[in-house]
Amino acid sequence: MSKMQSIRQAAFLLAAATLLFLSLASSAFAHATTLWCYVENNRVYVEGFFMGGRKVQSGHVVVVNNKGEKILEGTTDKEGKFDFEPPYQGDMTILLKVDQAHDADFELTEQDFLDAAAETE
Structure with missing residues (x-):
């Protein structure tokens, strides 16, 4: 095999590996869980x-x-929604668990409750 053929083969393998990596990364991203x-x-x-x-x-x-400490739990409906009356209006973390590979969390702060109350005034 000539030096030029070796360079072409290496370039082809590098391009193929890059495409494979990008397709796997975009596939994983496409299935990421988002929590709002x-x-x-x-x-x-x-x-x-x-x-x-x-x-x-x-x-x-x-x-x-x-x-x-767990303060409450529930299940999302067919629309992916769940709502609750919080036992207090302060800092809390909301976790969404789908399976071992898909979960998400969201931090609510006391300021979020204060801002929401100010919007209704």
């Missing part, structure tokens, strides 16, 4: 979806306080 939470009228609204737009149905929602 907001406060409105003294309720917390949770929405879970995958990057392609598909809703997270039957996702397990766990809400923990700033000490890591």
Whole structure:
């Protein structure tokens, strides 16, 4: 094999490896779980979806306080939604667990509750 053929073969293998890596990375990104939470009228609204737009149905929602203690849990509906009246209006973390490979979390702060209350005034 000539030196030029070796260079072409190496370039081809590098290009093929790069394309394979990019296709795997975009595939993983396309299935990433996204969690959006907001406060409105003294309720917390949770929405879970995958990057392609598909809703997270039957996702397990766990809400923990700033000490890591579970304060409530629930399940997303067919639209990927869950809402609750929080037991307090302060810092909390909302976790969405779909399976071992897909989960997401969202931090709500006391300021989020204050901002929501100011919007309704």
